[in-house]
Amino acid sequence: MVKSVLLDEKFKSRELSNLLRWHNEPSKWSIDTTSSQLVLETDEETDFWQKTHYGFENDNGHFLYIKTNKNFRMTTKVKAMPNSKYDHAGLMIRHSKNTWVKSSLEYITPNLSKLGAVVTNRGYSDWSTQYVKDKEIDLYLRLSRINQNCYVDFSWDGEEWMQMRIAFLDLPDDSPIAAGLFACSPQGKDQTVRFDFLAIEELSDPNEAYL
Template structure:
């Protein structure tokens, strides 16, 4: 979905984001966006999806991570969003009924690598993260009622500019 102009696949998937791309729906920010880059596969039923993301952010809110999508109005994404001042934001966005919410926690701005995991257990989605080789830490538990079949995969966005380079390694969906 929304293939980026610049990407490659060799030992890892590397995406360089196009300008002003995002996934976001109606909140107090007053805008909607559904033009981020999303490489996905259709999946039925429960799953565990995980990947290692290495990223080189350029602009505020540059982000790369995992996404589960039923429709424009029902999805979740998990990533680190870059902030040029202060810590980055490790977070999960859950969109239900066309409205997005964003739960976050501080993440070291200088850290450029993270492992993310999303597990589906019926209609419940568990989002977890870890630094490389550390233990998994729960970030969010959220219900989504989109049905049995979902699009699952990796995504990247640059809401304020262009040029985030995101490298996805060891993507596994089972």
């Protein structure tokens, strides 16, 4: 069961919640109070990735987060308007540059994108994906942390959820972790991203992560 609300940010005010902090704040961002959305544009060549396959280490993506040591469920609704290959945005939980998880829809070609999750442990990233034949869609994402376990889900309507990934995080059970929204443009810049909300709820029952 949900114990308490850790964050309920609906972007109705021009000021962010005082609980939120930036990792690599984007040069351009604002809150559109007319549509109640956080709107940002990505800076050039920003990404989160560690070593695997490509051999490079990038830790300069934009990340808006709170810190908590609780077990939680986090949800958002996001729409990205990509400009360049690999543009993506979504949800992230992060212990350090070597231990984190992100979920998003990543733009590949004008006809195909990859819906997936990247899990990074001990400084190495992996990427599980499935193809989606859209690039500018309203996507709901959900990411839950239960001790050392992470559960990643997505939804087209915010009601029916589909599991994308279950992963292990190499960190202490009660370790504080950052949780929030992220956006990246590994090969370009000026991807426009709109987030409708960020909700983070503490979980008292580990089985809630499966729902």
